Amino acid sequence: MGYNLSVSPSRRPKLGQHFLSSEGYRRRIVNSLALRPEDLVIEVGPGRGAMTELLAERAGRVVAVELDAGLASDLLRKLEHQPGVEVIQGDILATDVKEICRKRGAKSCFVFGNLPYYITSPIIHHLMNSAGVIRGMALLVQREVAERLTAQPGTRDYGYLSVRVRVHSEPRIAMGVPPGAFSPPPKVHSALVEFAMKPKFPAWTAQDLAAFLEFIQRCFAQKRKNLLNNLGQVFSKDRLRQTLDRLHLPPTARAEELTVEQFAELREKLKG
Template identity: 40%
Template structure:
């Protein structure tokens, strides 16, 4: 019996087989992998992933879905379900506790909370090998956007500084129950090696990027007034007359590294 999707959890259950197969193929789980799925729902992705990996972990907030998924998974492999809000799950601590070297994270993320989940996962990037997420296509476009694009912004910069972001394919509304009002897309994210990560303080970097994009039409000289002056911008080899959307992610790192008084 199918569960009734709950609006409060932003549930849209994937049901179309060919898209399920494409996602599982993109992830390509192996028996030695440590797969963790965010929001397994009715198990459309969970069960084929479990069949390939043999064992996996899932994080589910909706208690009504857990008994049926547990029962169906028993015949497929070893599934451990954590009843929790994913934003409160410490992936790093969980990996240490379970003796996991790196998680492979997957999920059909609720659209209303997708950005917080992305940033939460990125905070634990050192404990993650890769991520495959289904998201609103508009969000995936922003994640992968290049400088100069109208959708290039804070999300693009902050994610691209720590991950390689690769859009894979689009999924139409009809592949879900109930159909969302927008197209979805699958994206692959691979955390960058430690040596390629920004050397700037995360808090300082966040402050600079947030201020730069807060008012996109302003030049950096005006937009960054509260965090640095024109001389500091010039010292980072950045044009104060440029706008945030003109800068590459590495430019924001240079700005964040400049000492200000």
């Protein structure tokens, strides 16, 4: 077991964390993950370590990244005799997930996390940037966020976050988790979202990906407006109409109607 003390005091006491206290749901979740003995599991926000022990029973190794210094210290003492478990006290947003996998020679990496509600989207965005080394992820999030993550084109919840995760994965809601499964119980329902990672889409550089995500954000800038209006400050309306027509899309098309592939094709044709 290892311990690395590296980051500033925790924000958690001020903003709250809900620990998964139900043993039944903990076991249901671990059983759903299909972990392999060769997996290195990176656990985001292990808290008191209730899931850490179960993950270690299934995977070859667990690296638990905990922001709260007190919780990390308690976790170290609790699991010091647990083989294959390492505790890193640090902020996942400042942690290089690729480097964790590389330094430990892991051939297969999986991410699990019970994410604090207040910082869910930034963590997911950060983890997606390491998609090339992660074979899968399972994240406990607020039910409302889960519905946005898994929303299909043309639905009310489909937006930037839906497109962002589909660049590198196929997300699905694996199960709902009620407030009573947590301590303290939150005021909202939660859900476990599983992400099956797919080959890099397409073979973009980091700069290409950043430019694509900026393009998507612009497309969704004002969700009630169509693409002609949202992109009209960057491209001429005539050019936009012609490009949409070439893609067999109406001039009234909105961002919420396009798939990831259509966004990529639209951007490529507008670049040309």
